[in-house]
Amino acid sequence: MPVNSIRIDDLTFCYNGLEILSDISFTVNKGDYLGIVGPNGSGKSTLIKNILGILKPQKGCINIFGQPLNTFRQWNKIGYLPQRLNALNTHFPGTVEEIVQLGLRGEKTPYLKQTLELMGIEHLSSRLIGELSYGEQQLTMLARALVSQPQLLIFDEPTTALDPETREHFYSLTEKLNRNSGTTIILITHDTGVIGKYAHNLLYLDKKIIFSGTFKDFCNSPAMTGFFGPVSQHMICHQHTEPDEVIANGTKRNI
């Protein structure tokens, strides 16, 4: 029986007595590419923080690679890119190389240089992170998440600060990692239309799971039509693909 990357059962999380997540259950299989979408305040980041052990749920079970979260220790199998650096101190004296090395727990391996090159930031390796643009900081953080060659990558709104070209490069990189290396990917975004091109499955969250399935199912779902309205749903589903190409045959377009 294959081991799931993540399995969540009946997860409920409250903050200050307010229910942020309610009875969340889903499974992410090895090699899956899951897009998590939903409006602001829907609990997307909270869900990820529960998975990573940053927040503790009031109820429910989280299993990572077949192990309960509280006994899971192989954190180098997971690469995480947070939504935004928590109030990054612009005077923080960490160089790009030092920050990326964080992902290797301080070790120096040949993959460090390779990852810097892959992200196109090798020329910035000795620069301080606080001196970089927001986009360059994001690429540095992405390199940090990738450098340990993790089996599971979790991205929380990773493309917010990136220009369209870098954004496209980022998405095709995630697709390559998923396809060629079998890396499981969970990506949170507001951009349902774009993630629909890459993710195998979508999870629409609004404190609880509103929808779970493929992008094709999402576009054909009467429940989602009722939720978004036909015009919005059409715009999401046809945002970046040719009308004829949209999920007509259920396959994804290659970049």
Add this chain to the structure above:
Amino acid sequence: MELSEIFKYGFVQRAILAGVLIAAISSMLGVFLVLRRFSLIGDGLAHITFGSVAVVLLIGISPFYVTLAALPIVMISSLVILKLTSTKRIQGDAAIGIVSSIGIAAGIILTSLSGGYNVDLLSYLFGNILTVNQTELILSSIVFLIVVATVVFFYHDLFAITFDEELARSMGIKTREINVILFLLTALAAVLAMKVAGIMLVSAMLILPPLTALQLSISFRMTLIAALIFSVLSVISGIMISFLLNLPAGGTIVIMNVVFLLLVFGVKKISVLQR
């Protein structure tokens, strides 16, 4: 008096050795604290130290063991600050303020009960590194070794937590345990630094050298080393100047720290303008 003659005195040798060790301890810890916006923890713990010293002197413990006797209260207080901060309902600076106020208030009341300020308490308030005794020198050496070992052994974890605590937690780093270690070591540093700079100036020992090093815009590892160098230089030059000019050592050491900060800041400004 010749400068070389100063070093012939045993109490000066002890002062310089203890000063260098305490400078190294406080500067290394200071880098992590300043970057995590806990700069004023030194102030808060120093005020607790004031209260603790007042308790110790009131009980009548020998002045030789005042530093040692004050340690437990200050260490517990550092954990109280950490606990208050981690509740997220109280911000770090407010938590330090609460504990600091309690320390000062308790100190004032206990001092009054013991019949007012005496010479011993004043020496702790304003510092007198030249009165460092053998016990304090041994304590400084032990704490120095513990701090160096902690920074080397937990360097990766400390770096990650300083950069982003939440991210560190997502990497499986035991942030709570690391924070406890950092705060307990800071308590030790604050108690030791009161002998060098005095309770009033303990935070300067924790803040100024890291701040000077940060002006250099160098890597994290080099910032730690630079802070240590500036701190040690300030202590050595401060003791020498104070001896030659008959000035209070604690104040002179802190002023030397400020001189290095202004010097580095000035050089940086000039180099920016020349670009």
